[in-house]
Amino acid sequence: MSGGAERDPISGYMTTGHEWNGIKELNTPVPRAVWFFLITTVLFAVVWWVLMPAWPLGNTYTKGLLGIDQRQVVQHDLRRAAERMPPWRGAVLRLDYASIQADPALMGQVRRHGAVLFGDNCAACHGLGGRGGPGFPALASGSWLWGGAPEVLAETIRVGINSDHPETRVSQMPAFGRDQMLSRPEILAVLGHVRSLSGGNPGSELGRDLFAANCAACHGEDAHGAVELGAPNLTDPTWIYGGDEETIFKTIFFGRQGHMPRWDQRLSELDRKVLALYVADLAAGGTDGTH
Template sequence: MEIGERDPVTGQVTTGHEWNGIKELYTPVPRIVFFFLAVTILFAVCYWVLMPAWPLGRTYTKGLLGVDQKTSVDRLVKDATLERSAWTQKIDQMDFAAIQADPEMMKIVGETGHTLFGDNCAACHGTKATGGPGFPNLTAGVWLWGGAPETIFETLRIGINSTHPETRTSQMLAFGREGVLDSNQLADVVTYVRSLGGTTDGRGADPQSIAAGQEVFKQNCVACHGDDAKGKLDLGTPDLTDSNWIYGGDLQSVTTTVFDGRQGIMPTWEQRLTATQRKILALYVLSLREEGQ
């Protein structure tokens, strides 16, 4: 087969190569391929010149445009800071009631507070703020120290049984372990407490045990929980007549609480969070009650 011979079927010129009777046609690379290849090379050269591209030991070529990711991020952070400063100043200047009455500000509180809560509070109170054993349910609207936003703001600042010098302090005595109550007294007072309304299975207990437990309660518990067992906000003691139990309202949990005592801890957030962030968080956790209703 000769070079330049035309294939009788296609009419195209052949290359002169033949394998087992198969002739190779001369089909050059389309010019469009060379065009795009040239454009690609030109683009690469321009990028190398204009943008950061080549490593130079500990540094790199900056490019004529001086564009890099650090510059872009710094600019975005600066813009976000300026935008955020507008509403953070309003939050600083407005009181809690004014913010709660402003739908636009509460929208900001909801968005920012959700992030703050997830980053700082969800580890203990849960992502939905419903708490768990040892950690209060913040959506229930039941507050040991009071549910006013100013009170919650202060609790966030100083904590409970924390390292802050002004911390709120609260502790349940270990009535069984310390020998204050014997086993019968402990069982009776647990029966009485569970009959107050906090548990459905405690209301049908032995009346004699309930009566005996009430006497034990009067002698040992009213100083903190009150004559009506509804707790005291100034001491941070819980209401024993509702259905909210921090450590559980079943027989074993309540018995363990009375026997061993309890001392929950909430850290102080004064050093970690700014006053503005704590103000947002106080308003945010209060709004969770409204969403849960």
């Protein structure tokens, strides 16, 4: 309800004339502190608009009296960071892989900084020390899908495997069972032959024939794999998904398509080069991945 404005006898403030259930609303002024902060904020905004780049003007913007350009600030910071770069970093970027590997001092830096990079970016999948795990290759074993030369490793790190990079390495094993290319007895025959390749019981002639007809195109007639296709060597004791009968059966039946992300967007050229050298050294036994 509304009534006439009057002065409140207790606070001394005028009322607004509004009343609810006998309670009259006071017309109290805004506190001075609030006015102070509002005025200060507006003045600061005006000064900022004048001094700093602020208003868009089509294809350009107001430059401000101070003429500050954040791009120039960033470029200046990058130049200063490059000037403070330790000499070994510049040497790693400048030299080829063979020259770096032949330099004990540089390799000492690679091992030290590579261990940190590997722990931060790779160990979640490949395990500490590159020991691998189900579905993730053991990098310390030296059993490579795409090759273990540092140059090759650097490219794999850059583009990834089955990633969204336009130059990604691509590899996929067909699902011979799910897609009905092989029957269950034939899969079991191939399974027996595959297990025999790495020291298991001798496989059957059927398994050898089926392997030659369906698997040798990628894994090679001698089953030593093909790095140009990312096909693993089936004769060594290293398995990505597991070498027991059940796992091999699932691999043949459902196929496999591993994934490794591209790192060109997250890691610098220097970091990728250090990682490639570190992983190659890891497989060669130059480090145990713990220091």
